[in-house]
Amino acid sequence: MPLVKSGKVVEDRYVRVADGEPVPEQGAVIVSADRFLADADELGQRSDPVGVIWPNNRNVADLEPHLPKLALVALVFPAYKDGRAYSQARLLRERYRFRGELRATGQVLRDQFLFLVRAGFDSFEVVKPADALAFEEATKRYSVFFQPTGDGRVTVARVRSGREAQAPQRQPERLSA
Numbered sequence: 001m002p003l004v005k006s007g008k009v010v011e012d013r014y015v016r017v018a019d020g021e022p023v024p025e026q027g028a029v030i031v032s033a034d035r036f037l038a039d040a041d042e043l044g045q046r047s048d049p050v051g052v053i054w055p056n057n058r059n060v061a062d063l064e065p066h067l068p069k070l071a072l073v074a075l076v077f078p079a080y081k082d083g084r085a086y087s088q089a090r091l092l093r094e095r096y097r098f099r100g101e102l103r104a105t106g107q108v109l110r111d112q113f114l115f116l117v118r119a120g121f122d123s124f125e126v127v128k129p130a131d132a133l134a135f136e137e138a139t140k141r142y143s144v145f146f147q148p149t150g151d152g153r154v155t156v157a158r159v160r161s162g163r164e165a166q167a168p169q170r171q172p173e174r175l176s177a
Contacts, residue, residue, distance in 0.1 A: 002132070003103075005123040009132045014051050014072060030072060033058055044069035053105065056084035060091050067098050075121075077106035086119045093120035110134040118145065 003012040014030040017023050023031070023043070030051035036043060043050045044066070051072030054063065063073065073092060075085035085104065092098040103123040104116050113135045116124060124135065146156050 001125045001127065002129045003123060004126050004132045004135050007132065007135055009129050014049070016053075028071070030074060036066070037062070040066055040069070051101070051103075054088065056082065056088060060088045060096070063092070064096050067092075067096055067100075070098075070100055072101040072103060073098065074103040074105045074125075077104060077108055080107040080109050080112070082107075086115070089116075089119040089121055110138075114138040114141070118147075 002009045004010070014028045015024060017029050017031050017035070019032055019035050023029055023039075026048055028049040028051070029043075029046075030053060031039075031043070033052055033054050036050075036052040049071035050069065051074060052063070052066075052070060053074045053076065054060065055076050056078065063070070067073075075088050077083075077085050085106075089102055089104075092102060101123055102121050103125065104121045105125040108116070108124050108126055110126075110131045113124065113131075117138075124131075126132070126135075144154060144156050144159055
């Protein structure tokens with residue numbers, strides 16, 4: 001499955017390790033939530049990056065003590081109409097201040113790319129390489145948003161208040177009597 005990052009299709013440097021398989025000694029790995037939680041101490045000792053596939057029916061608060069050890073959290077969209085991973089992404093970015101790679105996996109549609117970015121995702125497993133172009137276009141389409149989120153973009157309110165603060169203050173006109 002192609003991986004889109006920064007608007008381009010890139011090679012996934014992470015190797016998925018199935019439950020029960022040995023973890024390679026070197027290289028970036030990504031494991032299931034169950035495997036990660038069972039082997040968190042051992043995986044946290046690795047010098048190479050570790051990622052976890054976190055299903056949308058698990059509480060992300062369970063990841064909080066492990067976030068400093070994780071380079072990647074992949075949140076699962078099991079169906080295009082199931083948006084729980086959006087909430088998980090916002091919690092990871094805004095409440096738990098996770099700064100590693102946040103990947104969307106599963107039923108990720110090109111119509112959702114901009115919303116995924118706004119929620120905090122920075123990489124996406126997509127079905128078709130052509131979706132990379134749609135992603136790049138979507139991220140450039142808007143420069144300012146109304147809703148604040150964890151993606152760092154300036155809101156319309158901040159832009160307006162910044163302009164108003166820089167504009168010379170007009171004195172009210174006096175009415176003559």
